[in-house]
Amino acid sequence: MRHGDADAEIPEALTDEARALTPKARRGLIAHFGSISDRMRGVELILTSPLVRAVQTAQILSLVNDHEGLLHAHRGLLPDMPVGALDTVIKENAGKDLVLVGHQPSMGALAAHLLALASFPRQFNPGTVIGLERNVEEESSPIKLLFYAAPGQPVLEEL
Secondary structure, eight states, X not given: OBOOOBOSSOOTTOOGGGOOBOXXXXXXXXXXXXXXXXXXXXXXXXEEOSSHHHHHHHHHHHHHTTOOSEEEEXXXXXXXXXXXXXXXXXHHTTTXXXXXXXXXXXXXXXXXXXXXXXXXXXXXXXXXXXXXXXXXXXXXXXXXXXXXXXXXXXXXXXX
């Protein structure tokens, strides 16, 4: 999942890391996550970039889905981290319903990597959620796309 739309202005004396979601983005994420909540039931763990806008997005998702599980910040979800930075975390949490909240271009690159694509073929706009699934009993089984949900667009089950 990519974080929601953040304020374009950096707060005085702070860095890009402190940019928060806009009020409009918060309302939009609540509606968007509500519209796909049936596809995201049973989430056990939410990992988020430690940047403010990603943490806020993860918190909104958690509230909309009545998520009572864990929500952790993870440095592997910082902007421009290499795709492989999350391989260990994904393997360690195999079999769990996991949500990763991060940034572009990292999230598009990660989705492409997991789906064995050269690049992700769709826009990865703020608030976009991609559902993936792997058969954990067969480690070599391919990861498959469950859905692609961009805010304000129909949910797609194929790319």
